Amino acid sequence: FESTEARDAIPALSAASNVVGCYISTGTCEDWRDDFDTISPYCIDTQWEDWEGEYFVDRTEPALVEAMKARVDKMATWGCNMVEFDNMDWAFDDDSRAMYGFRTNAQAAAAYNQAICSHVRAKGMECMAKNTREGGGEFTGGTFESYPDEKDWWDHEHLQSFLDEGRVGIVVHYDESNCDAVYAGYKRSYGPSVSFICEDKASRAYRHYNP
Numbered sequence: 001f002e003s004t005e006a007r008d009a010i011p012a013l014s015a016a017s018n019v020v021g022c023y024i025s026t027g028t029c030e031d032w033r034d035d036f037d038t039i040s041p042y043c044i045d046t047q048w049e050d051w052e053g054e055y056f057v058d059r060t061e062p063a064l065v066e067a068m069k070a071r072v073d074k075m076a077t078w079g080c081n082m083v084e085f086d087n088m089d090w091a092f093d094d095d096s097r098a099m100y101g102f103r104t105n106a107q108a109a110a111a112y113n114q115a116i117c118s119h120v121r122a123k124g125m126e127c128m129a130k131n132t133r134e135g136g137g138e139f140t141g142g143t144f145e146s147y148p149d150e151k152d153w154w155d156h157e158h159l160q161s162f163l164d165e166g167r168v169g170i171v172v173h174y175d176e177s178n179c180d181a182v183y184a185g186y187k188r189s190y191g192p193s194v195s196f197i198c199e200d201k202a203s204r205a206y207r208h209y210n211p
Contacts, residue, residue: 001033001074010079021128021143022080024071026113027087028054039067044102056090058102060112069119076123083120084143088113089132110135128168133158141168148176152189163193170195177201183209 013020029036029043031053042064043055057064075083090096091109104112113135117127129136131144131154141162144154151173162169171186171194173179179198186194196209 001071007078014079014081019081020079021082021084022075022078023084023086024068024075024116025054025086026068026116027057027090027109029057030054035067035070039064044100046100048100054087056087056096056100056102057104057109060104060108065112065115068116072116072120072123072125076125080125082126082128082140084128084130085113085116085136085139086130088130088136089134092132092134106135114138128170129158129162133161139167141170143170143172146171146173146182146186148174151182151185156189159194160190163190168195169193170197172197172199174199175201179207179209 010020028048028051029039031040033039040055042057042059042061044058045055048054048056072083088109091102091104092106096102117136117139120127126140127136129139129142131142133139133142133155136142142159144159146152159169159171169190173182173196176182176198177200179196179200182198183196186196198207198209199205200207
């Protein structure tokens with residue numbers, strides 16, 4: 001949302017037959033977003049200890065859904081093909097609820113994410129889950145973040161079920177010195193249909209592996 005350079009790159013990426021994914025955090029308010037004042041009344045006041053400037057959603061009210069739809073509208077204008085729903089499973093975590101005191105439950109969070117996804121599809125884009133399938137059962141697929149010391153840390157069945165149903169399953173792996181070996185490992189775990197994007201530690205570039 002902040003980078004004009006990133007937005008300007010989308011047409012060229014699309015012209016080169018790439019699928020362009022854009023990012024949204026549906027489970028948090030981020031204090032660096034220009035709509036923070038609009039959405040912050042629906043989030044808790046205690047900062048998430050893992051991420052500076054982020055606050056969990058407290059109430060999934062219609063006004064918050066409309067604010068998220070406004071973000072989706074911008075993505076459609078820029079030419080995005082998919083929208084990645086980060087932190088979409090926040091309300092499925094009872095430990096986080098006990099620690100931070102947000103009131104949203106799993107059922108309300110799932111309905112909220114589906115309402116946003118319906119708008120994404122109405123704008124001609126697809127919905128991608130992030131690190132989970134909870135709350136996104138009918139999404140087109142999921143993106144799962146991986147690190148050298150944290151491989152395959154998510155619920156295995158969440159990624160596997162996307163792949164088994166012919167949906168998209170992508171592992172994005174960061175800061176790796178042997179991308180080929182890690183990709184081989186994920187193929188052993190999930191089969192040949194898993195997609196893989198690796199940040200090569202030496203070149204500091206992303207390598208795309210496609211099934």
